[in-house]
Amino acid sequence: MTLLVGACLLSSLVAVLLYGIDKAAARRDRRRIRESTLHLVALAGGWPGALLARRAFRHKTRKQPFGAILWGCVAVNVGLVAWLATAEATAGLRRLAGLE
Numbered sequence: 001m002t003l004l005v006g007a008c009l010l011s012s013l014v015a016v017l018l019y020g021i022d023k024a025a026a027r028r029d030r031r032r033i034r035e036s037t038l039h040l041v042a043l044a045g046g047w048p049g050a051l052l053a054r055r056a057f058r059h060k061t062r063k064q065p066f067g068a069i070l071w072g073c074v075a076v077n078v079g080l081v082a083w084l085a086t087a088e089a090t091a092g093l094r095r096l097a098g099l100e
Contacts, residue, residue, distance in 0.1 A: 004084075007044075008045040008046070012046045014041055015042060019050065022059065039069055042077075047074045054070070
């Protein structure tokens, strides 16, 4: 569980940095970070940082398709963590990894 929390914190930090870089690039009319990259980081567990950065930088707040996909990433992550929290799922993963 500690590994999962650490990965989520690291992914969130990466998300905040990417949103900040993308916002700065948007202001300077420079090359931007792809939306798919931002979504991938959110899907990899960085959604808390993505949501915080989106609000803090007021970035990508008007793009409705972007917001809907971001919330989809949140739902997938929350569902996956809930599934992993069940004893049955954990036992299955341990068997799959050869730890039992």
